[in-house]
Amino acid sequence: MSTIYSLNHLIAERTRNHPNLEILGIPDKDFNVKRLTAATKCIKYTLADLDASASLLAHHLRDNGLLNGRSKGDTTSRMTVGILGVSNISYVVTELTLYRMGYC
Numbered sequence: 620m621s622t623i624y625s626l627n628h629l630i631a632e633r634t635r636n637h638p639n640l641e642i643l644g645i646p647d648k649d650f651n652v653k654r655l656t657a658a659t660k661c662i663k664y665t666l667a668d669l670d671a672s673a674s675l676l677a678h679h680l681r682d683n684g685l686l687n688g689r690s691k692g693d694t695t696s697r698m699t700v701g702i703l704g705v706s707n708i709s710y711v712v713t714e715l716t717l718y719r720m721g722y723c
Contacts, residue, residue, distance in 0.1 A: 626718050630670055638667035645708055664708065672708075673715035680716070689721025698722050
């Protein structure tokens with residue numbers, strides 16, 4: 620096992636080794652049982668799901684000039700962004716995206 624340097628590195632490493640590992644389960648706000656697993660009554664997300672979603676959102680934000688990320692090699696700039704939202708998959712993906720972009 621290699622040394623882990625950041626949350627981004629941890630997610631990348633775990634996704635490479637265990638892409639289909641379910642690591643997050645979120646109850647459906649409408650309790651739509653067609654989308655829920657019978658055992659846990661929640662929607663499950665894998666490492667690959669979260670990694671891909673965070674990457675897509677980070678690229679979208681950068682490519683459209685909505686939010687600049689940290690420059691490669693920059694370890695001193697102070698970057699701040701606030702988020703407000705409900706506890707759902709969008710919030711989790713947004714938080715992982717901000718980590719990926721260097722805000723955390």
